[in-house]
Amino acid sequence: MSERPVRTRFAPSPTGLLHVGGARTALFNWIYARKKAGTFVLRIEDTDHTRNTEEAKQVILDGLHWLGLDWDEGPQKGGNYGPYYQSERGAIYEEYLARLEKAGHLYEDNGAIRFRSPREKVIVDDEICGKIEFDLTNPGTHPDLTLRRPDGSWIFHFVSVVDDIEMKISHVIRGEDHLSNTPKHVELYKALGAEPPRFAHMPLILNRDGSKMSKRDEGAALGTYPEAGYAPEAVRNYLSLLGWSPKENREIISTEEVVALFELDQVNRRNAAFDLDKCFWINGQYLLSMDLARYAELAIPFLQKAGITWPTWEALEKVLTIIKPKVKLLKDLPEWVACFFTEEFPYDEAAVAKSLVGTHAAERLQALSEAYATLPTWDAVSLEASLKETTAKLGIKTGEMVHPARVAVSGRGIGPGLYEMIEILGKDRTLARFAKGIEKAQAA
């Protein structure tokens, strides 16, 4: 096998969504290219005119951009082997078809053009699956490939092989669903006088119950991840672990490390079930340990979308710092931070009923309010000390004061540490909300 520069490719067809399985295929191709200091090519297989829309193409580009899988050649980027849309490569296909015709490999069948198989045994030496022998001698079980339909449109097998030759692809890393057709592709390469690339067929991604993932299965469409507020680095981490492992019991691993450790022959052969729970957990781990600048970068679009505004970066920074360990999905962020930047935040009825109404909340908040009103220093430590002093004086447990105070101040029964919240809110807003809480408590 000659040493060729590594060139991998992701060749999706625009179906209207980027499937997680496709996203992982793209990721592994990208990882391998990066590892080998090679080139990652994006090619859009849009030969099916009926569902070939601008939006469908954009979904793919958006998905790859979001995941951080930048391509070296392809749409929006160009390259020496374009065009990168199959719909624009008709002349090239004509030329290759003519070559096969001239060599006598083709015949017509009801208007369609077919490739006459040499009818031999073909060994596919797969990087992941190993050497596999296919016996193509029986036309009954392995029919000749159709290359072109009577209406002139092209069939995937043919254009895919032609493009991989033309684009000098060295490694075809794709889903295992293509494995059985690979020997026929190999015959095509040989008929065209081209050396086949190295093949690597990866296991498929299935649902938890082993069934195929369809569009509407939860987590199947990559577009739902940015919407839900997953961090792309977390999703990359999760996808890397599907069919591959860094060993040493590592679960959280950066893309850089994956690139360093990745080997094609270490990829599993077994189909993997998709587990959104684990992806969710990994995302939580990333959000937890993420530096604030990155966190804010991801968080701000969700706040803007919810119409939340903040006076200064410093103010936002303080709030995000205490909220960060709480929120697992960025889409939930607005409801956690709203109370810091507006007086119009909602009060959770259940929490109000539980901690304010029909309790001693009014008199307790009144006592705390008085203590806080004269507090010389307004910081979490002082606030805690003062609250505990007050509860001791009243002869009640800390929690009996904290819960009503939390609901009064944030409208919710759960949240970050109470003292940290109150410190950020400041004396005026805190006392005003205590007063409002007392009102609510007495209203019942």
Added chain:
RNA sequence: GGCGCGUUCGUCUAGUCGGUUAGGACACAGCCCUCUCAAGGCUGGCGCACGGGUUCGAAUCCCGUACGCGCUACCA
């Protein structure tokens, strides 16, 4: 049906040269911590598909069976 690939806790996996109390993680249960919810810590239950071989010894090698997935398109 034919051909191909696969089978370690519910799920992702470690286990690559046969000898491990079969390890980790998610999820689940319990406990600790605690102002809530998380996070964190600890503990627990849960697995080598089945049957034959080979061997002193098999999750690991061989054969068979079952099951799953893929291909078998003028889909990609």
